[in-house]
Each structure stands twice: as C-alpha cells, then as structure tokens.
Amino acid sequence: MSLARVHNFSISLDGFGTGEGQSHDAPFGHAGERLHEWMFTTRFWHTMTGRPGRPGGTGGLDDAFARQFTPGIGAEIMGAGKFGPPGWREDPEWKGWWGPNPPFHTPTFILTHHPRPSIEMEGGTTFHFLDASPAKALETAREAAGGQDVRVGGGPTVIRDFLAAGLIDHMHIVVVPILLGRGVRLWDGLEGLEKDYEVEATSSPSGVTHVTFTRVGL
Numbered sequence: 001m002s003l004a005r006v007h008n009f010s011i012s013l014d015g016f017g018t019g020e021g022q023s024h025d026a027p028f029g030h031a032g033e034r035l036h037e038w039m040f041t042t043r044f045w046h047t048m049t050g051r052p053g054r055p056g057g058t059g060g061l062d063d064a065f066a067r068q069f070t071p072g073i074g075a076e077i078m079g080a081g082k083f084g085p086p087g088w089r090e091d092p093e094w095k096g097w098w099g100p101n102p103p104f105h106t107p108t109f110i111l112t113h114h115p116r117p118s119i120e121m122e123g124g125t126t127f128h129f130l131d132a133s134p135a136k137a138l139e140t141a142r143e144a145a146g147g148q149d150v151r152v153g154g155g156p157t158v159i160r161d162f163l164a165a166g167l168i169d170h171m172h173i174v175v176v177p178i179l180l181g182r183g184v185r186l187w188d189g190l191e192g193l194e195k196d197y198e199v200e201a202t203s204s205p206s207g208v209t210h211v212t213f214t215r216v217g218l
Contacts, residue, residue: 074148
C-alpha cells in the first residue's frame with residue numbers, strides 16, 4: 001500500500017504551524033514568512049517556483065530535505081485553511097494561492113464542509129473538494145495516486161487529525177528557532193506519539209532542525 005507522507009512542514013519552537021489572523025494578504029497570519037525562510041533560499045524552491053530574477057539558490061542540508069517533497073507522490077491532501085483565507089468558500093472564482101500552475105502537479109484533495117466542482121489547473125494539478133474523514137480522504141487520494149504515495153500537506157489541524165487517526169507513515173517537521181506565541185499548534189492532544197515512530201533530528205547551519213518520524217516497522 002502507498003504511504004501517507006508529510007514533508008517540509010515548519011513549526012515554531014513553541015509548536016505553532018501557522019500564526020494568528022490568517023487573511024488574503026497574510027496566508028500564515030502574524031507569522032508572515034518566518035516559518036519558511038529556510039526553504040526560500042534553497043535550489044529546490046527556486047526551481048519549483050521558477051520566479052524570474054531569482055535564479056540559483058543554495059544546496060546543502062536544507063535543500064536535500066526540501067527536495068524529498070516531490071519524488072513518489074501521486075496525490076495531495078490539504079485542509080481548507082491551506083487552500084484559501086477565511087471566506088474563500090463564498091468566492092466561486094477562488095482557485096488557491098498559487099496561480100494558474102500550482103506546485104502540486106497531482107490530484108489534490110481539499111477537505112471542506114462546503115464541496116464544490118473540481119478545478120483543473122495547469123501542470124497536472126486538479127483540485128477536488130471533499131467532505132470526508134481523514135481515513136476516507138486518504139482512501140480516495142490513494143485511489144487517485146495510482147500506487148504512488150499521498151502527501152498530507154497541512155495545515156497543522158489536518159496533520160494533527162491524520163496523526164491522531166494513526167494514518168501518517170513518514171513525517172518531516174522543520175523546527176524553526178522563532179517563538180510565535182499564538183496561532184494553531186501541531187502537537188496538541190498527541191501525547192506519546194513518538195512511541196509509534198523512529199525519530200531522527202538533524203541540525204542545519206541555517207538554524208533550523210529537521211525532525212523525521214518514520215513509523216516503526218515500516
């Protein structure tokens with residue numbers, strides 16, 4: 001069976017995966033881009049975004065971890081808060097934050113209590129909207145993935161729900177040395193989670209720590 005994987009998910013030292021006050025102009029609330037600055041400098045990010053005037057990027061440890069985002073992934077699952085700001089459900093023209101060619105390039109399933117017709121984007125991404133439990137959503141995504149793995153992309157509430165249901169096989173968390181103080185925490189209610197995983201931590205010269213969780217016996 002294909003695996004359910006989490007990659008490049010950043011949290012603060014106090015465990016917040018996003019800040020407070022998400023809006024159209026602030027996708028991560030008061031956190032801004034601070035949780036993801038480690039990735040923005042990598043070759044992976046520069047290649048993926050293809051932004052004019054920003055060639056290159058750095059190699060090294062952060063880039064090596066970031067690049068694991070894509071290989072072997074056949075579908076993505078994300079929450080409504082990752083797809084858009086509060087109120088996007090009332091905007092029939094909203095198609096996500098990422099422009100006409102989103103970086104997923106696979107079937108992508110948005111968990112929402114307000115399903116709408118699927119949206120086909122450039123580059124192989126098609127957004128599907130599901131009102132489903134984590135287990136049912138994963139089953140649907142696995143069917144679409146054609147034998148490849150499924151990436152659970154966030155936000156923190158979705159990842160926490162999948163962890164609580166015992167559905168995540170491999171997870172890469174990036175601990176960023178900032179304190180947010182408020183927002184949405186990843187670890188609440190998951191006491192003892194580490195007993196089910198082999199955990200490895202690697203410190204990067206950039207100041208972040210890459211922590212991987214691999215299900216015991218996988």
